[in-house]
Amino acid sequence: MIGLWSVPLLFALPLALGILSLLVTPAWRPRLIFVGLPLLAVASFDVLARLVVEGPRIYELGGWEAPLGINLVVDGLAVGMILMTTLVASLCALYARVYLRDYPASSSFFWPLLWLLWAGMNGIWLAEDIFNLYVGLEVMGLAAVGMVALRATPQALAAAMRYLLAALLGSLAYLLGVALLYATYGTLSMAGLHEAAAPNVTTHVALALIILGLLLKTALFPLHAWLPPAHGGALTPVSALLSALVIKGSFYILMRIWLVLGPEVTPIFTAQLLGVLGAGAVFYGGWMAWRQHHLKQLVAYSTVAQIGYLFLFFPLVTGTGPEAARLAWDGTLMMLVAHALAKAALFLSAGNLILAVGSTQISHLVGISRFRPMSLFSFGLAGVSLMGLPPSGGFTGKWLLLHSAILSGQWWWLIVLFLGGLLSAAYIFKVFRMSFREGPQIDSSITPPLTLDVTALILASASILIGLTAHLPLFWLRLGSAFGAG
């Protein structure tokens, strides 16, 4: 196992850096990213290279065997999530380094929490058993709550508290589900559960608990109430990280467990129900986003809506043919990654616009197109992906999901995809209308530092590019899954 250094590094390094950043002075904390980011980037690419060359594998931490040892899974899905995390978190970290100069009090605790968050996320992507998923989920969740509370205003604290309560409740439900599964099957490993899973009562109860817990943590409608205040009220780089990455962690777990338990256990009724709730999220989130006056709340409700699309995975993969299921897998992952890139870009560019105008109200953006074209451009590019318009990752994902829906004969999801796209156009163009409007001349606007604009632009461009270059990434993502050749 000597050669596979990159896998444990992926969560050990952030953990170490997190502890280290608590020990150094606040001035030094941001500089740790110049150590961490390159190393993590290299590790991520190394894992990808190994996956492509050697194929998917299980990695035993420390060489100890399960169930007492910890197994890590390195398959296409895990690697894809790792790469996504590395890209988005790196750019958000670079953004934060500059942005947080204005918030010295919050800045000092941001960095330890960021590293912990990163460690937790990588832990989730790599976990091969359902209990490690719990641990990763908790580490990530607590770090996220801490980050929300960084901005010490009463609203942020209330939002953090609400988030924490929801997270705790969700985790406990999940834990209880895990307990039931272990009691029934005597194994925690996903491979073991996949073999042993059978449709009996305790399994269904366990699945229900797990689903409920994870729905709460993923803020799926109607359990979404904690998200808009938390994501909308946090510091900009925190919002980006939360909406782009953290929310995907609990979804990822649900996806894994659903596929692990397999088609005999997972009822079609539940799958359709999840799809219906997803549809509700798309409509409700889109509607609420359109009605917002506060720019970051608009973006936060957009997250509520976009999460809904992801849940179309379940009805499209359950009880359908292999072709439709594969398209559903491809489409959902494409939407997931594209959303991460686009939503991070959207929050970062929204933050830039707010900085420039000095106000969080959308109506104060009048005429800003003259002064901050780059921020608007990033916002626009990201918006194109969120609306599912070509050429973007969001469009490619939408295409795949549409294809899957038609192929499996589930026509009703087409309406969700269409109306959802039109609703997102409504709230994205709302911002643009304001920016094009000629109003009382803004004679000056604060020019944010270039780094802030550039990071947002990179993320936004990535969300577009991934739509055009999807072929190979999708192939890699499928390696080691039920849908791939690997």
Added chain:
Amino acid sequence: MSGALVFAWSGVLLFGLGLFGFIAHRHLLRRLLAFNIMGSGSFLVLVGLAQDGRGVDPVPHAMVITGIVVAVASTALALVVFRRWYRASGRTDLPEDT
């Protein structure tokens, strides 16, 4: 067998009580306490269900220990956030809804 199941069922009962308290109470400290009771309930279920007469199964014990650590960390974080919230707003509950 049924002896072990007593633990499991008590665990479920505790979980239920905790859940009720978590939802029904408004004071944040009480909700935190309820959460901890829920946690204890889950751990009891874990330990209780896994005793199958074959002897001691170390895995659930490992899980419970991990879980306790997580619960401690969560409670600590919750208390910090709560204290700041109280200082900033003067309230012991969250405004307006659950």
Added chain:
Amino acid sequence: MTWNALILFGVLATSLVASAVIFLLAESRHTTRSVFNLAAAVLKLLLVGWIIWGVYQNIDYEFRFTIIDGVDFILRADALGMMFVGLSSLLWLFTTIYAIGYLEKAPNRSRFFGFFSLCVASTVGIALAGNLFTFLLFYELLTLSTYPLVVHRGTRESLRAGQVYLYYTLGGGALLLFGVVALHVLVGDTEFVPGGVLSGLDPSLHPLLIGIFLMMIIGLGVKAALFPLHAWLPMAMVAPAPVSALLHAVAVVKAGAFGIARLVYDVYGIEFAFSLGLLGPLAVAASITIIYGSLRALAQDDLKKRLAFSTVSQVSYIILGISLFGPVGTLGGLVHLLHQGLMKITLFFCAGNYAETLGVHKISELDGAGQRMPATSVAFTLGAFGMIGIPPMAGFISKWYLGIGALEAGMNWVLGVLILSSLLNAAYFLPILYRIWFRRRQRLWCEGKVLGRFETSGWLLLPTLATAAFALIAGVLAGMPFSPLYWADLIVSREYLP
């Protein structure tokens, strides 16, 4: 990556790169921007000319790569696509010149020209698309890049027009997407093949195919301003004249009509479409639009609005030609794509000239304009004659072939539509000409406005005269090789009915 593929991509790249550079240029660098714009336009025209020569000799140009399994991004140069690209490139050059003059001293020029180039890139992409996916990609991109131009002035009116524009085009785009995905599910990648790819399908699927066709026609018909999906077009006239001229008289509406051509000829195939009974209703819809547009045009006093409704009407001639089953009808429709573009852009340029120089927006204020602005008025007259269909203007040629095509297809009632609409065209164009030439000046124009050595700024005048000249030449020299008629004939003989 072959040399040919690179050249083909180059046609697209010139406007994409131009767009990026212009966005990055500071607002104040006017000269640099103009030089860059014009250079890109000329370069594009040269590349297009090269490729047209190659396509004439049956050389293959293709650029493709895989997006996802079963879906490729394809750019291909065939005769139909090159016709559209040729028109767009030529008119882009003229409109760029016009826009530089028109927007002198206007704010936000970087933004304008950046999106302008992006629009042309989208139009070129639509023309060169080799399958439905690529077509759809650029079709939606066209929507996104034209919106900022519609709302450019930032007034309440512009924003409202932009909103309506989005409702229609995004809604249409969604329907088009559905149709395209559905076809993908049925036949895999829908590359454009003369004669279509659908005729081999199981007959039980035919009702589904009819439904898909309807959906896609609606999606394409929004941009093509087919009744009743046309309402956005008159509202979009609040945009600056160059936008109305190139985009809403040429690029956007032609994209819709072109899309319908592709759908009927290269996806369904004209024979298969005929057998499904799709052509008759299409002809009816086109005819209704033709008459409706002309009637609404009669009622307008605002010059640009009248021209807008005229566009609504005229674009449907193309769709009418497509829906006539027979080579002559096809010829008439396709050649009108070029002719109408030349004539209509001339008319819009003139409208812009009147507005900029004389401050005149309404027809009732045009009295005596011929005296003050003779060159523009001559151009306007030529364009108007073309619209009515008076020989030797190009418009006459199109209507002639459409008429013959109608008779050949056995749809004699179409002839009646053509005659009626020509009369209506006369009814709403001739009074304007009368006012311009034969009435004395009624109101005070901004006499103080001296825009150049000629009756108006050279930037504005020369493109106007150029496009008018082209419209005249296209008619007079229609029998010569490489006239629009010649090229349309090539398309028909090469690709459609033997």
